[in-house]
Amino acid sequence: MSRPLVVHPDRFFPADPATRKLCRQLYEQVEKLPIVSPHGHTDPRWFAYDEPFADATSLLLTPDHYVLRMLYSQGVPMEALGVKPRGEKASVDPRAAWRRFAEYYHLFRGTPSRTWLDWVFADVFGLTVRLDASTADVYFDCIGERLATPAFRPRALFERFNIDVLATTESPIDSLEHHVAIRNSGWQGRVITAFRPDPVVDPEFEGFLGNLDLLSQMTGEDARSWQGYLAALRQRRAFFAAMGATSTDHGHPTAATADLSDAQAAALFARVTNGKPTPEDAELFRAQMLTVMAGMSVEDGLVMQIHPGSWRNHNPSLFERFGRDKGADIPMRTEYVRALQPLLARYGNEPSLTIIVFTLDESTYARELAPLAGHYPALRLGPAWWFHDSPEGMRRFRKATTETAGFYNTVGFNDDTRAFLSIPARHDLARRIDCGFLAELVMEHRIEDWEAAELAVDLAGKLAKQAYRL
Amino acid sequence: MSRPLVVHPDRFFPADPATRKLCRQLYEQVEKLPIVSPHGHTDPRWFAYDEPFADATSLLLTPDHYVLRMLYSQGVPMEALGVKPRGEKASVDPRAAWRRFAEYYHLFRGTPSRTWLDWVFADVFGLTVRLDASTADVYFDCIGERLATPAFRPRALFERFNIDVLATTESPIDSLEHHVAIRNSGWQGRVITAFRPDPVVDPEFEGFLGNLDLLSQMTGEDARSWQGYLAALRQRRAFFAAMGATSTDHGHPTAATADLSDAQAAALFARVTNGKPTPEDAELFRAQMLTVMAGMSVEDGLVMQIHPGSWRNHNPSLFERFGRDKGADIPMRTEYVRALQPLLARYGNEPSLTIIVFTLDESTYARELAPLAGHYPALRLGPAWWFHDSPEGMRRFRKATTETAGFYNTVGFNDDTRAFLSIPARHDLARRIDCGFLAELVMEHRIEDWEAAELAVDLAGKLAKQAYRL
Amino acid sequence: MSRPLVVHPDRFFPADPATRKLCRQLYEQVEKLPIVSPHGHTDPRWFAYDEPFADATSLLLTPDHYVLRMLYSQGVPMEALGVKPRGEKASVDPRAAWRRFAEYYHLFRGTPSRTWLDWVFADVFGLTVRLDASTADVYFDCIGERLATPAFRPRALFERFNIDVLATTESPIDSLEHHVAIRNSGWQGRVITAFRPDPVVDPEFEGFLGNLDLLSQMTGEDARSWQGYLAALRQRRAFFAAMGATSTDHGHPTAATADLSDAQAAALFARVTNGKPTPEDAELFRAQMLTVMAGMSVEDGLVMQIHPGSWRNHNPSLFERFGRDKGADIPMRTEYVRALQPLLARYGNEPSLTIIVFTLDESTYARELAPLAGHYPALRLGPAWWFHDSPEGMRRFRKATTETAGFYNTVGFNDDTRAFLSIPARHDLARRIDCGFLAELVMEHRIEDWEAAELAVDLAGKLAKQAYRL
Structure with missing residues (x-):
């Protein structure tokens, strides 16, 4: 006996009737707004070849x-x-x-x-x-x-989904051939890339040294020397920006940053590119590179995203047998106040810089991230991420961050997914939860109804467009 | 002037009228189901002698x-x-x-x-x-x-309370004489034991070495040698299982596990049984023994429970004067991702093994435990424990774990109490809170009403029976 | 086009109509009760000179x-x-x-x-x-x-605000001249001081050694010797108490306490007053001084407040340019169980001592602070603090602490503000949130309505008066 499948129009709205009514009114304003997806992992081939x-x-x-x-x-x-x-x-x-x-x-x-x-x-x-x-x-x-x-087909779905802009994520040693193909195809859908340098800035990444050699080949710089390495990264950033990228993305195990002198940094680079680095050197190099990347962002205007705190491939036998991304990535406790201080001391007051920080450790929302984002001009909070990209996760995010960081130090929603077909549902869920949160604030007379209406539109895409410079 | 005592039929149900109505309907289905109590600390003497x-x-x-x-x-x-x-x-x-x-x-x-x-x-x-x-x-x-x-009398109350099965907790050096007496009495109440080896696996437990000698006496093995020790533990586990035990229980200060070679483990055993061990060796031995116990569970099918994270006897003058269990046990921050990795890397993919993990550190629910239990086949989440065995504690548990681990990686409720008379009230509270949570999901159209009805029964006892193999 | 400004009479009350009605009834009882403000940072000059x-x-x-x-x-x-x-x-x-x-x-x-x-x-x-x-x-x-x-004018507002008592915060090397002026003025408003010794107990405080010299001058003791230092502190505490102080306040980076022997403490004092101390010595000295201050509180009855966990002046260039208190103080993860143990082992069972602990790390509410306060006779929980002095912050505080610590191990509300004009609004918010929390408990039949009515009054000021001995 099969059961009917119904996607209820009031799903995720608060249960209290008056709040639900208010929520529904807010939602009606934003339901059909175009989707802004500034961070995700869809495959550009889909849109390049439309198979x-x-x-x-x-x-x-x-x-x-x-x-x-x-x-x-x-x-x-x-x-x-x-x-x-x-x-x-x-x-x-x-x-x-x-x-x-x-x-x-x-x-x-x-x-x-x-x-x-x-x-x-x-x-x-x-x-x-x-x-x-x-x-x-x-x-x-x-x-x-x-x-x-x-x-x-992918392009037809893209259009049906009313996607304004969709960012994928590529490594500096990716040729971006599929993005080139999208451009050359004449199709008008806006699919852009984002610069994800982990394979060439994390000395513990599989194939790190080989990746540097590829980077040398692609750029004509000697990426095995510190200065050549920096020049190569700058060159690839410029190419990514030319291909539409407005952001970089950094998926480090921790949020550690460092601010070494150039001589110290060059010496560290020599150590981590000379055989297997110590874990301490690897961590310090990643930390230093976040600050270096922030400096390049001040130069070239790319928005910086930091996604720390996941223990990748926690299950070794599963990893050995099936490889990455099989569900064995586990969040860890993550510290931000001490970790980000070197970078923020150097660049946190730059009005031209935007750093968007994410977390898998919700205990940091109210304690660390909202106070930091509620102070530093360069810092913004990314939305509830990964395991927390869910009704309860999003509610906890808003309840924990709004009172200290407000709404305007957050950047709306992004879906962070490779599941292309789910993108509208993910944005729809975020809009529903945000409207519910706003409706509750109105019901408790903490904001006015016209403010909630403005905020619903801001959160549904406007803040993402501003923060990601789209 | 005395006040009337009323235990209201709608207690702990959500305040919203429509949600409450739905909750009441769910609760009516499970209110009178038998109590499954797979983990607790009642005294088997009560049921053995019925005084x-x-x-x-x-x-x-x-x-x-x-x-x-x-x-x-x-x-x-x-x-x-x-x-x-x-x-x-x-x-x-x-x-x-x-x-x-x-x-x-x-x-x-x-x-x-x-x-x-x-x-x-x-x-x-x-x-x-x-x-x-x-x-x-x-x-x-x-x-x-x-x-x-x-x-x-104890047995009359046991029957009045409609208890299907009740587990107590005993040390390997307990003779289980009261459980033998229950069996021999002809009384049909199902009271079983659980194997709690802390006194013989924790080198810092009061009387550890004496406990090993008792273990030698009871088993005829030389529990002061590593191989004899393991054989003695296996023998006692078999005896406990024969007396109805389906689980072991481990109350360590942290969740640390280790996976040493047999030679390393034997050398460590020699160190911790030769005078007062260093804190590091004591911690490492406890860590190693969790993995050893998991291995024995793979052999004999006993379900493994881990209860970490309490600083026992925090108040030294009170402890000196009155002894253990006087309310001065205080939870500590507890880490699971790194701590459990050695054990999980070794046994986490065993489909025949069940490890139930508890916590006193709620910040780990969404960050560590739900992701781990939502991946490893061997891992399940125990219910909200101790200070969190409460209306708000249970709600936070469900809200923080369900979206990542689902319901079926949790094991329903257990009461963990020595307060025998409160057992029905504790299970009743859990059922009320779970029905309230399910009713809220239905109200928000996140699950269907018939799914909530199934889940209410699962959570009220079915999952506990399955997980504990009862 | 300007918008009307309305401060709604039902603001912050729960949305559910029946709960809101109950909340409103509770609130009506406490709305106009006098304000008890036992901890804050208003300027005594305002009340001394009434300009x-x-x-x-x-x-x-x-x-x-x-x-x-x-x-x-x-x-x-x-x-x-x-x-x-x-x-x-x-x-x-x-x-x-x-x-x-x-x-x-x-x-x-x-x-x-x-x-x-x-x-x-x-x-x-x-x-x-x-x-x-x-x-x-x-x-x-x-x-x-x-x-x-x-x-x-300040005094007129003080009276209009119906303030029963207002505490300011001063350093031991403050002359309290403004408090003297208030006393001498004949004005009847009760403005008292609180003893905040950070400038003379924190070796890393700006001007620490100079502060000790001032302390010597003010007391006639040699505050550069350990015994003279203790005598000087006792003398200033007595003076503060004579000027109305009923409490001390300690704003340390962590909650660390220590219980050194007198010889060890004297040696440590010699080290930290002899040039720039090491960070470890500075931390140990602050830790030791919390226990010393607790001992003095046992002697003189001053209530002890501990406010740990803030990284002061996180933004160095902003600090250099504009100085302290510009919004760049960021909370850090804070540990209490291990940190407070030395002090609590020494003085935690003293029935005559009251220590009120605050936190910026909400993950400690249910895990550490409520269990500690729910056991030690000397310990009480301060209200939701600083970034958490907000509707959601206060709700989380009550939900996380009440089930373990109850209401009577908390101390009602304090505003902790230098924004004098906002004091009534802050207390009003706390009363509204507490009434909402109580109304929810009544709606779920967890307490009776007459108990909620009693508790509303307790939380609105009675507990603060008792805890602070006002």
Whole structure:
């Protein structure tokens, strides 16, 4: 017996009737505003070549580490979900993987993945029954059929989703060929890149030294010398900016920054590029490079994003067998006040610089990040991130930061996802939660209704456009 | 002038009328389900010999460290509450102690102790006026009279409380004679033990070396040698399992685990059993033993519980005078991501293993524990524990963990109490709070009503039975 | 087009209609109770000489670091707000500064500063339009005119505000001349001091050694010798107590305490007074002095307040240019369980001692502070502090602490402000939030309505009077 699938128009609105009514009014103003997506991980190839997506499993299941981790946590092997072990060929039939997913779909009750997926099923694919073991095939067939039609090609979906701008993320040693192809195609969708230098600024990144050699080749600079390295980075930043990038992104294990003298920095660079660096040197080099990157941002105007605090690949046997991004990245306690001080002491008062900081450690919202962002002109708070990109996570973010940092030291919402089809649902959720928060403030007479109306529009995209200089 | 005592049928339900109505419907389904209590500290002697409890003070006041600490914090001396200093005889008349308690009962406003106690007074003893100075004697007399009747003997209460299964906690060097007596008595109540090896795996436990000698005597193994020690532990685990145990429990100061080679472990064992160990060696040995115990669990199927993060006996003069468990155990910041990594790297992917982790540090719910449990097949989250076993504590637990770990990586409720009479009130509170949380999800259209109904039953006992293999 | 300014009578009350009704009833009982302000930073000169305040900018804008930091964070230079660089003369016209403030007033949406300021504008000055660029001059003129009238002199406002008692904070080397002047003036307003010894107990305080020399001069003791230093401190404490002080206040970077032998302490004192101390010695000396001060409190009955956890002057170039208290003080993670243990082991069981602990690290409320205060007779919890002195901050405080510490281990509200005009608004906010919290407990049948009524009065001032011995 299948159950009807309904995406309720009042979803995520506060339960109190008067607050809900107010929330609904605010939401109506922002519901259809274009999507501004300044930070994410979609694949530029989709938009460059506009080829159809293959099937439900390879589009919605196998690449989504949020979904994989939950299924894996309840004993479903990765292979059964279509994830290939490194060096092996795929062994699972996509339909079989989808059936397994459907059978375990109840695990997602109460999670944001369930919310995003149900929206994709109902709104993008027009499904009207819930996903479960009995409807797995209906889903697989229906989604497969739709994906084969022109209306479900990447560019058509981009337009249907009313996306104003979408940023992907690339490494300095990426040629940006797909972005070039998008430009050359004549298609008008605005897909831009962002500069993510981890592979060439983190001495512990896989293949770091080889990456520097690639960087040398691409730039004609000697990236194995400190000055050549800096020149090469500047050159790539300029190229990324020319390709539309307005931001850089830094995914470090901690928020540590340093402000060494140039001689100290050059000596450190020599150490970390001469064989395997010590963990302390690697951490210090990453720390120093955040400050160096901030300095380059003062020069070239790229907005700087810092995403610290994740222990990547916590499960070694899983990593060895399946590689990165399989759901085994775990947040750690993260400190910002001491960590960011060297960078902020150097550049925090620069009015032309914008640094957007994210966290996986919510205890820092009210204690560290809101006070820092509520003081330093260069600092802004990114939205609730990753595990906290969820109804409760977003509510905690607003409740913990607004009283100290206000709304205008935050930057609206970004989706940070590689799950392209879920992007509208993610932005919609953020708008609903923000409208609910604003409605509650109005109900408690903490702001006026006309202020809430202004703020709803600010949070739905205007602040993101301003902060990311889009 | 005494006040009426009313335990309201809608207690702990959300205030919003529509949400409350939904919550009430969910609760009606689970209200009368049998109690599954897989982790607690009741005394097996009660059920072995079924002797009447003595009086209100010795049953409800003196052994309850939650109650003692609050009264002590407001200046009531321990002696005045009937707590005997070590080596001294009792000096306080139980009635006088009860009167003091009654006089200060307003201190418990807003606390869960008040909730549990009021339920015991009203529902177990049929009292109809509130406890205060004016009703102290009425209470003391009424409770005393009832306790003298057959209906208030331990087994009768066990049956009246509709307890399906109740686990106590014993040390490996406990003979389990009372559990043997329960079995031999022919009584059908299911009271089982749990294996708590702290006295023989923590080198800093009082009497550690003597405990090892006892372990040698009980098992015929040489528990002063590493191999004999392991064999002795295996033997005792098997005996506990034969006496009904389905779980082990580990109450370490931190969550540290280690994965030493056998030679390193043997050398460490030699050090910690040869005189007073260094704090570092003691910590490393506890850490190593968690991984060893996990390995034994893979062998014998006992579910592993880890309860870390309490500074025991923080108040030295109080400890010296009155001993353990007097309310001076204080939670500390607790780290899990790094701490559990060695154990999880070794055994975290074992589908046959279940490790249930608890915390006194709520900042880890969303940041560390939910992501870990939402990935590792072996890991589950225990319910809100100790100071957080309360309406707000349980709500924070669900709000912080559900979006990342879902419901099915949690294990329902356990009471963790030695206050036998409060067990139904504790489970009832958990059911009420969980139903309230589910009702809110339905009101916000995050789950369907029929899903909430299923989940209410799962959380009320089904998940505990599954996780603890009962 | 200017907008009407309305301070709504139901502001900050819960949205649910039945809860709001209950809240309103509780609030009506406490709304007009006198203000007890046992901890703050107003200037005693105001009450000593009762001179008129100058203008809106110098009264409400320039000295308020909450307001400065928000404006600065959005790029408004300090100078434009009337803040003088060290050693320079003021360059900004107060009216121009006020206009800049008005132009940016929307930044404060959702912040407590907005709440307090709007109340001051509406209730103290009778303004009926909102502050924005179009009304800046109306505000500046109106406030200026009112301030020139007798009804807006400090003492008149003190009386109008119905302040029962107001504590300021002074250093041991302050002569208390203004407090003497208040006493000698014959005015009946109760303005008392509090003993804040940081300048003479923190070896890293600016001018520490010079401060000791001043202490010697004031007391006739040799404050450069350990015994003379202790005698000088005792003498100043006695003088402060004679001038009405009932408390001491300690603003340390951490909560560390120590309990050295007298010989160790004397040796440490010699080290920290002999040139620049090491950071470790400085920290240990502060730690030791907290325990020393607790011992003196046992002797003389002064209540001890500990305010730890702020990184002062995080922004070095701003500090160099403008000095202290410009909004660049940032909270840090703070540990209490280990830190306070030496002091509590020594004095925590003293029934005659009261230590009130504050925090900027909310993760410690439920984990550390409520369990500690719910056990040690000497310990009480101060209210939500600084960045957390806000609607959400106060709610989190009550929700996180009440279940473990109850209400009676907290001490009601204090405002901790130098913004004299906002004091009524701050106390009013606390009363509203506490009544809302109590109303919610009643709605969930966790306490009775008559208990909520008692508690509302306790929290509105009674607990503060008791805890601070006023």
